[in-house]
Amino acid sequence: MQPDSEPRPFLTIAQAARLLGVSASTLRNWDRTGKLKPRRHPMNRYRVYDRAELERLKSKIEGSHASR
Template sequence: MSDYLTIGEASETLGVTRATLRNWDKAGKLKPYRHPVNGYRLYNRNELETLLKVVQTTQ
């Protein structure tokens, strides 16, 4: 599971709030995976790094 980050870890990595990540989920900008036991949102580390690169190059 080291390839996945919790919503808190993902928000810190991207520098956005947890609410922003939830809004992006609803808008279809990010697709979280769900933990099979507790249903928590998990984000793929590689997908977040790709998103971060895209955001940085557009600024």
């Protein structure tokens, strides 16, 4: 069985943290403060993050670092 070449639309907290270059604790903190809201997996209630939203945030973060 071959893995899908299409990226998954939702990422786990570990995958999201790796994509953004932050820790899972940072993502949990952003959740608490409302900066980034995860969805909850319907079966296990784990946090899952929308890849498109993460990509937008990553671009925003990288843009703010470039303007310094």
